[in-house]
Amino acid sequence: MFEIGKIIVHRDHGLCKISGIEHVSYVDKDYFILYPINDDSTKIMVPCDGIDSLCRDVISKEECLNLIDSINDLDGSFIQDNKKRKEEYAKMLKSDKLIDIAHLMKMLNSLFKEKRETNKMIGLIDNAIYKEAREKLYSEIGYVLGIDSYDEIENLIKSKLNFC
Numbered sequence: 001m002f003e004i005g006k007i008i009v010h011r012d013h014g015l016c017k018i019s020g021i022e023h024v025s026y027v028d029k030d031y032f033i034l035y036p037i038n039d040d041s042t043k044i045m046v047p048c049d050g051i052d053s054l055c056r057d058v059i060s061k062e063e064c065l066n067l068i069d070s071i072n073d074l075d076g077s078f079i080q081d082n083k084k085r086k087e088e089y090a091k092m093l094k095s096d097k098l099i100d101i102a103h104l105m106k107m108l109n110s111l112f113k114e115k116r117e118t119n120k121m122i123g124l125i126d127n128a129i130y131k132e133a134r135e136k137l138y139s140e141i142g143y144v145l146g147i148d149s150y151d152e153i154e155n156l157i158k159s160k161l162n163f164c
Helices: 048-054 061-073 082-093 098-117 124-145 150-160
Strands: 007-010 014-024 029-036 044-047 055-057
Touching: 007 029, 014 044, 014 124, 029 048, 044 048, 048 055, 061 098, 061 124, 061 150, 082 098, 082 124, 098 124, 124 150
Parallel strands: none
Antiparallel strands: 007 014, 007 055, 014 029, 029 044
């Protein structure tokens, strides 16, 4: 399932390449060595016996296109209470399901739209969560569809539905 050279998705770091396996003698465990595909200076070590809880396979092209088509059906309502909203958004951001990340982005887009319409500031935490969600969603879609530009990915999504 997980083998050297394979591109996978790490829950916290997004798309990563498995570069090898390293034995750590003081804990007597083997670890997969991962590097985020856009940052070869960050070394991530994941226990071989626990990788399933932190990593998953990249979605297929069919799953990716179905995901894009399904975004329109997601509820864009956002949580009004700031504390509850941040807790829920953080939970969604940690999800290993890309549909949850897409749902989070749709909710944030609704929040940002309301803020713009009422001339209110977008909170720093909401903005940071949006950027992280965008990175996770767009990097995987881009990888699967062979698109390098986030603008192209955003245009693809916009062309299919009213999103972003």
